[in-house]
Amino acid sequence: MLELSRCILVTISACIYLSGVDTGFTTTKISPRPIWNSTDTDKLRKDLLLNYDKFARPAQHFNATAVRFGLAVLHVDVNEFKSTFTVYSILRLAWTDEKLKWNSSEYGGIKQLHLAEHEIWQPDISLFNSASTISVNHYTNTHFVAYSYGEVSWSPPAQFTVLCNFDLRYWPFDTQQCHLHFLSWTYSGDQIDIDFIDSKPISLDLLINHTEWTIVEATQKKISKDYPCCDIAYPYLVVNFTIARSSPSYKAIIVTPTFVIIALTLVNFWLPPQAGEKIIINGSTALMICLFMLYFTQKLPAMGTHTPLIVMFYSSCLYIVTFSMIGSVIVMTISRTKHSKSLPWIIKQPLTGTFGKLLGLGPYIKQLTVTHRVTAEEMRDHQVSDFDDATSIDERHIMGSSSRMSKSSTQDDWILLAAAIDRISFVFYCILFGILSIVYAV
Missing domain, CATH: 1.20.58 (Methane Monooxygenase Hydroxylase; Chain G, domain 1)
Structure with a gap:
C-alpha cells in the first residue's frame, strides 16, 4: 500500500515537472471566425441560402409564378430515318423568386448574384413531344443570375430533339413543318403561368446556316388547354419551324x-x-x-x-x-x-x-x-x-x-x-x- 502511494506521488510530480518544460508545441484557440477574409458576397449568399428550400415554389400557394420563355436558334438538323428534328439553341428562362430579394445597400451595393443550378428552385419546364428526354437537355453547367429585386435569369445552351411527321413526297424539293411543345410537367396554370418573353418571332440572328436545311419561318404561340378531369387550364408554348431542303446538289x-x-x-x-x-x-x-x-x-x-x-x-x-x-x-x-x-x-x-x-x-x-x-x-x-x-x-x-x-x-x-x-x-x-x-x- 505504501509502495502504491509512492508511485502515484512520483507520477504526479513528473507531470507537474513536464508541464513547465517548453516542448515547442503550441495550442490554437478555435474561433467561429473563418480563417479567410469573408466578402459581402459570402454574407449575401449565407443570408439568402441558409434556410432556402429549393423544392418549394418561391411564391405563396395562391399566387402564380410567371415564367417567361425565349429561344435563340443556333443550328437545326433532320434525321429522316428516325423521323426526328433537332434544334441546337440558347434557351432563356426568367421568373421572379420572392425569396431571393435583398437590399443592395446592405451588401456593398451588390445588385446581382450568380448561383449554381442545384442551389435554388427552378421551374420544371419540359419538352412534351421530345424524342429523347422530356427535361431541358442543356449541355453545360451554366449558373443562374439572381437580381436584387427578385428576378432570376437562366440562359443555358440547349438541345431539343422532337418527333416530326415528315412528308417526303416531294423529296428532294420538300418543305417540312416541325413543332416544339414546352410546358410545366407538374404545375397547372394557377401555379406556373408560362409565356414568351416577347411577342417577336424566334430569334435567328445566331443561326449557323450552312447545312442541307434552311429555316423558312419560325413562329411561336401560347395555347391554354382545359382537360375534362380538371377545372384548371394548363398552358403550353408551341414553337413552329418551317424548313426547306437546299437542293442544288x-x-x-x-x-x-x-x-x-x-x-x-x-x-x-x-x-x-x-x-x-x-x-x-x-x-x-x-x-x-x-x-x-x-x-x-x-x-x-x-x-x-x-x-x-x-x-x-x-x-x-x-x-x-x-x-x-x-x-x-x-x-x-x-x-x-x-x-x-x-x-x-x-x-x-x-x-x-x-x-x-x-x-x-x-x-x-x-x-x-x-x-x-x-x-x-x-x-x-x-x-x-x-x-x-x-x-x-x-x-x-x-x-x-x-x-x-x-x-x-x-x-x-x-x-x-x-x-x-x-x-x-x-x-x-x-x-x-x-x-x-x-x-x-x-
Whole structure:
C-alpha cells in the first residue's frame, strides 16, 4: 500500500515537472471566425441560402409564378430515318423568386448574384413531344443570375430533339413543318403561368446556316388547354419551324440523270431496226436506273406512306425501259428473219404513203422503191424471144435473178414494218414520258 502511494506521488510530480518544460508545441484557440477574409458576397449568399428550400415554389400557394420563355436558334438538323428534328439553341428562362430579394445597400451595393443550378428552385419546364428526354437537355453547367429585386435569369445552351411527321413526297424539293411543345410537367396554370418573353418571332440572328436545311419561318404561340378531369387550364408554348431542303446538289445528282435516261430510251427507236446496239443501250439504261434505286434505299427511309415522287418516276422508267427492250427484240427479230412472204398490201400501202413519211420512213421507202425499180429493169433486160436458140439458158438466168430480187424486196418490206414499229413506239413513249413528267412534277 505504501509502495502504491509512492508511485502515484512520483507520477504526479513528473507531470507537474513536464508541464513547465517548453516542448515547442503550441495550442490554437478555435474561433467561429473563418480563417479567410469573408466578402459581402459570402454574407449575401449565407443570408439568402441558409434556410432556402429549393423544392418549394418561391411564391405563396395562391399566387402564380410567371415564367417567361425565349429561344435563340443556333443550328437545326433532320434525321429522316428516325423521323426526328433537332434544334441546337440558347434557351432563356426568367421568373421572379420572392425569396431571393435583398437590399443592395446592405451588401456593398451588390445588385446581382450568380448561383449554381442545384442551389435554388427552378421551374420544371419540359419538352412534351421530345424524342429523347422530356427535361431541358442543356449541355453545360451554366449558373443562374439572381437580381436584387427578385428576378432570376437562366440562359443555358440547349438541345431539343422532337418527333416530326415528315412528308417526303416531294423529296428532294420538300418543305417540312416541325413543332416544339414546352410546358410545366407538374404545375397547372394557377401555379406556373408560362409565356414568351416577347411577342417577336424566334430569334435567328445566331443561326449557323450552312447545312442541307434552311429555316423558312419560325413562329411561336401560347395555347391554354382545359382537360375534362380538371377545372384548371394548363398552358403550353408551341414553337413552329418551317424548313426547306437546299437542293442544288440533288439537281445535279438525281434530276439531271432523268433527262439522260429519257434521251437514251427515245434515241433507241431511231437506230436501224437490225442494229444490235438497241439491246446494249436499253441494258445500260436499266442498269443506271437500278443503281439509282439502290442509292434511294440508302438515302431514304422505308416509309409506309408518302413515297417520294422521284422514286416513283425512276421505278416507272425501269418498267418503260424493260418494255422498250422487249420491243427492240421484236423489231430485231422482224428485220433479221428471212421472210418468204411479202408484207400484206393493207399494211404496206399506208407505210409507203403519207403516213410513212410522217413517221420518218423516207429512207426505207426510198430503198424499197429502188429495189422494185431494179427488179423491173432486170426483167426488161432479160426479155427474150421464143424463137431464140438459148431459150432454156436465159429462162433459168431470168428466173434466178427474179427470185433474188423478189426476196430482197420482200425483206425490205419487213424492214420497213420494223422501222415503222420503232417510230410509232417513239411517239408513244414521248407521250408517256410527258405524262409521267406532269404527274410526278405536280
